[in-house]
Amino acid sequence: xxxxxxxxxxxxxxxxxxxxxxxxxxxxxxxxFWYQQHAGEAPTFLSYNVLDGLEEKGxxxxxxxxxxxxSYLLLKELQMKDSASYLCAVVDxxxxxxxxxxxKLIIKP
Amino acid sequence: ETGVTQTPRHLVMGMTNKKSLKCEQHLGHNAMYWYxxxxxxxxELMFVYSLEERVENxxxxxxxxxxxxxxxxxxxxxHTLQPEDSALYLCASSQVSQPTYExxxxxxxxxxxx
Numbered sequence: 001x002x003x004x005x006x007x008x009x010x011x012x013x014x015x016x017x018x019x020x021x022x023x024x025x026x027x028x029x030x031x032x033f034w035y036q037q038h039a040g041e042a043p044t045f046l047s048y049n050v051l052d053g054l055e056e057k058g059x060x061x062x063x064x065x066x067x068x069x070x071s072y073l074l075l076k077e078l079q080m081k082d083s084a085s086y087l088c089a090v091v092d093x094x095x096x097x098x099x100x101x102x103x104k105l106i107i108k109p
Numbered sequence: 110e111t112g113v114t115q116t117p118r119h120l121v122m123g124m125t126n127k128k129s130l131k132c133e134q135h136l137g138h139n140a141m142y143w144y145x146x147x148x149x150x151x152x153e154l155m156f157v158y159s160l161e162e163r164v165e166n167x168x169x170x171x172x173x174x175x176x177x178x179x180x181x182x183x184x185x186x187x188h189t190l191q192p193e194d195s196a197l198y199l200c201a202s203s204q205v206s207q208p209t210y211e212x213x214x215x216x217x218x219x220x221x222x223x
Contacts, residue, residue: 008149031209042113042199042214050209087152097208099151 002026004100006088011106012078020073020086020103028093034062034073035087037102043087046073075105083107111135113215115200121221122190130185130218132200138213140206141183143175146197146217158183159206190222 005023012018024032031050035043049055049064049071061074075082088100113134122128134141143155157165158177172194174186183200197219201212 004151033211035214040216042216044214045211048209048211089152091208095208097154101149101151 002092002098004088004090004098006086006100006103008101009104009106011108012075014078014080014107014109016078017074017076018078018105020075020105022071022073022088022100024069024071024088024090024098024100026069026090026092026098029066030091030093030095032062032064032071032091033087033089033097034071035089036084037087038084046086078107080107080109113200113202113213115198115215115218117218118216119219119221121223122187123223124190124192126190127186127188129187130198130200130220132183132185132215134181134183134200134202134213134215136202136213138202138204139180140203140210141177141180142201142203142212143183143185144199144201146199152199155185157206164206187220190220192222195220195222 003025033048034046036046037043047062054063059076064071085102085104087102090098116131140159142157145153154167155169156175161177172189176184197217199217200215203210203212
């Protein structure tokens with residue numbers, strides 16, 4: 001079967017760096033998304049990776065290794081507003097979007 | 110209004126009630142989606158509409174009935190629901206129905222079935 005694994009919950013300190021990992025086992029691969037979802041709000045798009053490597057967008061970066069079935073989202077200079085759930089989703093060979101259960105990130109002062 | 114809007118934001122209904130969820134997108138997109146989000150579970154895709162035609166139905170029980178009258182509006186009609194249907198129902202839209210395109214989500218309707 002197809003599977004996306006992410007840690008359920010992580011805690012980090014304001015101003016620090018945190019890395020949220022996502023591993024996937026899917027039938028093929030056509031890209032990987034990261035979304036951010038604040039409690040009670042809509043998920044919002046953060047990044048889309050289809051080739052190996054690191055893509056940086058301000059304080060957020062996303063990395064992909066297709067050979068390892070692995071991605072991470074790196075958040076730098078953490079702010080309290082970064083407290084949210086982070087969802088990983090993979091597009092498989094049938095162009096189906098497979099979602100992970102999300103990682104709840106708690107930022108402490 | 111901008112983006113994707115959903116009404117109502119909260120809904121409590123009995124198992125014998127009939128209600129409808131509404132979604133409207135103001136982005137000029139051609140594809141719209143209904144998802145179910147339960148606590149600590151992955152998003153479950155329920156329905157996909159592309160250019161107002163249903164293109165996907167992931168074996169959703171018939172007590173959920175979608176309607177897409179035009180490319181900007183999407184409804185989810187509910188009847189004789191079960192307590193396990195309590196969840197957050199999210200609507201999303203994208204430029205086209207290809208999953209490699211970014212999806213824009215609404216804030217969701219928190220549904221409680223009593």
